[in-house]
C-alpha cells in the first residue's frame with residue numbers, strides 16, 4: 001500500500017517507483033473529476049500555505065489552482081510586503097506560518113537543501129517547490145507524468161536533457177525520478193561549463209546508462225524525449241559567463257527539420273533563447289501541455305500528502 005500521508009516531499013530520490021505510478025493514477029483520476037465538476041471537495045476544510053522565497057509562475061500557481069480545485073483553501077505568503085524586509089530570517093518566518101497550523105506548506109527557497117534542514121522543526125508536511133540549484137521534485141513528477149501520457153511508458157526510454165545542467169534544479173530531479181525505472185538511457189547535452197554535476201552522477205550511477213555530449217545533432221535521432229532547459233542567469237557565479245554561454249545551445253524548427261526522427265520536446269519553462277517559438281507549431285512540442293499536466297499532478301500530490 002502506497003501512503004504519502006503527512007510526508008515531506010523534498011527530493012525526487014525519496015520516491016519509489018510504486019509511489020510515482022500511484023500518483024500518476026491519482027492525477028489521471030483527478031483530471032477526469034476536475035474536468036467534469038470544476039471544484040471537488042477532497043480538501044474541504046484544509047489549508048495550504050504557499051511560501052515562495054524565489055520567483056515563480058507555474059509552480060506556485062499550479063499548486064494554488066490544484067488546492068482550490070480540490071476544495072481547499074490557500075494562504076499565500078507575500079514576500080514583497082513581508083517582514084523579511086525588516087531582516088526576519090526564513091526560519092523564523094516559517095515557524096510563524098507553521099504556528100497557524102496549515103495542513104501543508106509548499107516552500108521554494110534559494111538555499112540548496114534548506115527544506116531538509118527546516119523539515120524537522122516544522123509540524124506541517126513540507127512540499128519543496130525547488131531549493132536553489134539543487135532539486136525540484138514536483139517538477140520531475142509532472143515531467144514523468146507528461147512522458148507517460150505522451151509515450152505510454154516509463155521503462156525503456158532514451159532521454160536527452162539539454163542546457164544548463166549544472167545550475168538548473170530540474171535536470172537533477174528528473175534524472176533521479178527516471179532512475180527508478182528500467183532500461184533508462186540519459187544523454188546529458190551541454191557545453192562543458194554547464195555539464196551535469198558530480199553529485200547528480202553519484203546518485204544515478206549504476207541505475208541508468210548515461211553519456212555526456214555537447215552537440216545535440218549527434219544524438220537527437222536516438223531520443224524519445226528532448227528536455228530543454230534555460231541558462232540559469234541568476235545562479236551563475238560570474239555575469240560574464242552568461243554572455244559567453246548565451247546561445248551556446250538552441251533549437252528551432254529549421255534545425256529540427258533536418259532530422260528524420262524528432263523526439264517529443266519538453267521544457268520546464270520559462271524559456272529564453274534556447275527554445276525558439278517556431279518549435280511551438282510542431283506536433284512534438286509538449287511544453288505547454290507539460291505545464292498544464294502540472295496542476296493535475298500537484299493536485300494528486302496534495303491529496304495524497306493530506307491523506308484525503
Ligand code: NCD
Nearest residue numbers: 058059136169230268269270
Ligand atoms: C524551473 C525552476 O524554477 O527551476 N521552472 C519551473 O518551476 N517550471 C525552471 C527554470 O526556472 O529554469
